Amino acid sequence: MSDIVSHEVDGPIPARAGIGLRFAHHEQVLATRPAIAWLEVHAENFFGGGVPRRCLETLRRDYPLSLHGVGLSLGSAEGLDARQLARLAQLVIELDPALVSEHLAWSVVDGRYLADLLPLPMTEEALATVCRHVDETQCMLRRRILIENPSTYLQFRHSSIPEWEFLAAVAQRTGCGILCDVNNIFVSASNHGWDPASYLAALPAESIQEIHLAGHATRTLADGRMLRIDHHGSRVCDEVWSLYEAALERFGAVATLIEWDTELPPLEVLLDEAAQAQRRLEHAGSRRLCHADAA
Amino acid sequence: MLTLLETQRAMRRELFEASSGSPEQLGAWCAGDATSAALLLGVYRNTCVSVLLQALRLSFPALQRLVGEDFFAAAARAYLDRELPTSACLDDFGATFPRFIAGYAPAASVSYLPAVAALEWAVNRALHAEDHLPLDPARLLGLDGSALPRVAFRAHPALSLLELDAPADEIWRAVIDQDEPAMAAIDLASAPVHLLVERDGEQLVQVLRLRPRAWRLTERLCAGVPLHAALEAARADTGAADAAALDAELNAALADHLLSGRFVDFWLQEGEKS
Numbered sequence: 001m002s003d004i005v006s007h008e009v010d011g012p013i014p015a016r017a018g019i020g021l022r023f024a025h026h027e028q029v030l031a032t033r034p035a036i037a038w039l040e041v042h043a044e045n046f047f048g049g050g051v052p053r054r055c056l057e058t059l060r061r062d063y064p065l066s067l068h069g070v071g072l073s074l075g076s077a078e079g080l081d082a083r084q085l086a087r088l089a090q091l092v093i094e095l096d097p098a099l100v101s102e103h104l105a106w107s108v109v110d111g112r113y114l115a116d117l118l119p120l121p122m123t124e125e126a127l128a129t130v131c132r133h134v135d136e137t138q139c140m141l142r143r144r145i146l147i148e149n150p151s152t153y154l155q156f157r158h159s160s161i162p163e164w165e166f167l168a169a170v171a172q173r174t175g176c177g178i179l180c181d182v183n184n185i186f187v188s189a190s191n192h193g194w195d196p197a198s199y200l201a202a203l204p205a206e207s208i209q210e211i212h213l214a215g216h217a218t219r220t221l222a223d224g225r226m227l228r229i230d231h232h233g234s235r236v237c238d239e240v241w242s243l244y245e246a247a248l249e250r251f252g253a254v255a256t257l258i259e260w261d262t263e264l265p266p267l268e269v270l271l272d273e274a275a276q277a278q279r280r281l282e283h284a285g286s287r288r289l290c291h292a293d294a295a
Numbered sequence: 296m297l298t299l300l301e302t303q304r305a306m307r308r309e310l311f312e313a314s315s316g317s318p319e320q321l322g323a324w325c326a327g328d329a330t331s332a333a334l335l336l337g338v339y340r341n342t343c344v345s346v347l348l349q350a351l352r353l354s355f356p357a358l359q360r361l362v363g364e365d366f367f368a369a370a371a372r373a374y375l376d377r378e379l380p381t382s383a384c385l386d387d388f389g390a391t392f393p394r395f396i397a398g399y400a401p402a403a404s405v406s407y408l409p410a411v412a413a414l415e416w417a418v419n420r421a422l423h424a425e426d427h428l429p430l431d432p433a434r435l436l437g438l439d440g441s442a443l444p445r446v447a448f449r450a451h452p453a454l455s456l457l458e459l460d461a462p463a464d465e466i467w468r469a470v471i472d473q474d475e476p477a478m479a480a481i482d483l484a485s486a487p488v489h490l491l492v493e494r495d496g497e498q499l500v501q502v503l504r505l506r507p508r509a510w511r512l513t514e515r516l517c518a519g520v521p522l523h524a525a526l527e528a529a530r531a532d533t534g535a536a537d538a539a540a541l542d543a544e545l546n547a548a549l550a551d552h553l554l555s556g557r558f559v560d561f562w563l564q565e566g567e568k569s
Contacts, residue, residue: 047384049426050453051498071383077300084383109303112379113388115346116339118306121324125299154335155326158296192326221334229338 013038013064013098013210015253015285017277019270020068020260026055028267033062036274038098040066040257046095047087056095066099066210066257067092071113074133074147075106075120089140099210099255101146101179102137104130104167119152122159122166130166134174146209147171148179151187151216151230163188164202177209180251182244183236183259187216187228196243200250208251213244213277214259233262236273244277248284256281297324310340311379347375350385351392354419357470358412362402370399386423390416407461407483411470414463414502417455417492421500424453429556438563444523445565448516448558453494456514461486464502493557508533508541509548516552521564 016037021029023045039059046053059065069088072080092100105117120126130147138145149167161169171178180203189196215234219227236244236258248254258273297305305321325332351371352359359367374395380388393412402408435446457463462485469478489510491503505513508529515525526545533541552558 044384047425048386048423050422050424050494053426054498073383075299077298077303081382087384106303107383109300109307111381112307113381113383114307114310114343115350115380115385116342118303118339121297121299121302123296123299129299153338154332156297156302157324157326158302219338221331221338223330223334225331225334227335227338 013066013255015255016281017256017258017274018064018066019258019274021056021059022261022264023052024264025267025270026052030055030058032267034267034271036063036271037278038064038066038255040068040099040259043067043069043088043091043100044071046091060095065095065097066101066255067095067097069100069102070117071107072102072133072137073106073108073113074102074130074137075104075118075126076108076133077106077129078109078111080133080136081108081111085137085140088137092141092143099146100141100143101148101210103148103150104163104170105150117150119150119154119156121156122161122163124160127161127166127169130170131173134170134176138174138176144175144177146177146179148181148212149184149188151181151184151191151228153191153227153229155192162202164199168202168204168207171204171207176207178203178207179210179212180208180247180254181212181214182247183212183214183216183240184230186240186243187230190228197246200243200247205251208247208254211244211247211251211254211256212259213240213256213273214261216240231262232259235269236276241276241280245280245284248280253281253285306336306339309336310343311375344372344375346385347380347388348372350380350388354386354389355392355412355415357415357467358396358408360470360473361405361408361411361466366401370396370402373399386419389419392416407463407466410459410461410463410486411466413457413459414467414490414492417457417490418467418500418502420455421453421492421494424451424494427451427453427559430553430558430560432553435553435561442563445521445563446561447519447521447564449519449560449562450517451493451557451559454517454557455490455492456510456517457488457490457492458510459486459488459490462488464488464490464504467502491557493555496556505548506544509544512545512548513552513557516549516558522549 014037018038018040019036021039021041046056072084103117106120107114107116107118147170167178185196185199189199213236214232215236217229217231219229221227256277258270260270309321322329322332348368348371374392378391393409393416396402396412397409461483462481465481489505489507491505493501495501511532512525512529515528529545
């Protein structure tokens with residue numbers, strides 16, 4: 001089935017591998033139209049017009065598109081930025097993407113954007129706040145959105161809810177989907193001593209609409225501790241590929257994105273990473289077919 | 296227990312106002328010991344600052360080449376101490392950086408830096424402003440003669456008008472092209488310059504020099520001054536000396552703006568919408 005839907009650009013994102021599209025690759029993708037199942041872009045990069053917007057509108061005709069927001073700040077204690085939400089809503093109307101996603105994080109306080117996806121205290125208050133903002137966003141966009149699990153470096157003492165339970169509760173209370181970032185699970189689990197397999201097992205499989213894969217870095221801090229840092233600047237590492245296979249085992253074949261944001265490599269490297277994800281997706285798909293036949 | 300808002304305000308202080316002495320020490324609310332919390336907050340701080348520095352670098356590339364990477368980073372860091380983005384759309388961040396540079400003491404010895412920064416911000420707007428269909432000049436032809444003087448225009452969001460006290464257009468071009476002979480040939484005294492910066496029909500950024508009186512007319516029109524009042528003001532600027540030549544110049548400028556799609560809409564003064 002996935003082969004059939006891969007070129008229906010008005011349909012859903014196929015359960016195949018896609019790539020994050022960044023400005024540096026626009027011209028090459030326009031010129032060569034690589035055989036990739038779908039594209040994802042950062043919504044905020046297209047709030048304006050001009051050349052990038054023109055390019056995306058052209059590619060949109062040939063590729064299913066996912067809009068990934070990085071600035072809505074769903075976890076802010078203050079209300080959502082009405083202008084930001086209105087601009088996102090307008091972009092959604094104009095581009096009609098198959099998926100719209102955002103993060104379980106915050107980046108705005110007192111009207112100032114702090115330019116990173118910052119960690120939330122996992123409290124009942126934060127959960128209620130995120131759910132209220134997801135509701136508002138889905139209402140404004142008139143569609144379901146996906147929420148992505150973050151990669152984090154520090155935890156708060158006043159957190160009372162495990163992140164996986166928090167995420168599952170947001171999905172359950174708001175009806176939103178989950179964007180399962182396998183690299184983020186690996187990074188956070190390693191940084192905080194969680195078991196990544198238990199994290200995967202705790203997520204509601206029916207809510208998982210998309211998977212992200214990316215590279216991360218390791219850094220030794222001044223106190224000698226090793227920290228994994230989510231930099232989206234390298235190939236997916238072996239441990240994350242293994243965790244991805246476990247995710248596919250649990251969730252079945254799910255649309256999977258290769259993200260790469262810093263030190264962007266040649267497009268061919270992204271396409272090669274996507275091909276590696278695609279092989280695993282096909283394996284998962286055929287396994288699921290076997291199960292169905294057996295049943 | 297810290298509320299969500301208290302946590303977020305404390306985090307902002309830790310990331311951007313670390314030297315100011317935080318009333319609520321976030322470290323005490325972080326898991327692990329104090330040293331580890333400080334190091335981890337430092338990881339976030341590095342990301343926040345480097346993302347914002349990179350946004351400024353992308354918007355002010357010529358300025359960075361003129362002053363060098365380290366000087367630019369120090370100036371940008373000082374700017375971040377007093378200004379953080381009000382939007383997650385980082386293309387919008389840096390509008391006040393030219394004014395900051397004008398008042399930044401370490402940069403005072405290079406008099407043309409604020410002018411170059413102002414031009415780069417206008418170029419940034421021309422690159423990133425939202426798209427808009429141009430005003431169809433035929434819509435003006437449908438007006439009766441008495442309405443024409445009351446026409447007020449709305450400028451394209453990508454358009455900027457700059458009156459600069461240095462030939463920033465020549466400097467900017469020479470720096471971007473890394474053309475040292477052109478840079479050496481610039482006469483800094485050839486100022487002020489009157490610039491129009493826009494995104495043209497081919498989506499390319501154009502930096503044009505206008506004659507001062509055409510520039511002033513354009514500036515008034517873009518500010519929403521109705522046609523008749525803007526033309527009267529232009530005539531008053533110049534005096535009656537060369538009325539015919541002035542009218543010809545102003546008419547030519549107006550026609551060029553309309554044909555180049557620099558206006559996107561008009562209305563009739565007295566609140567009557569077009």
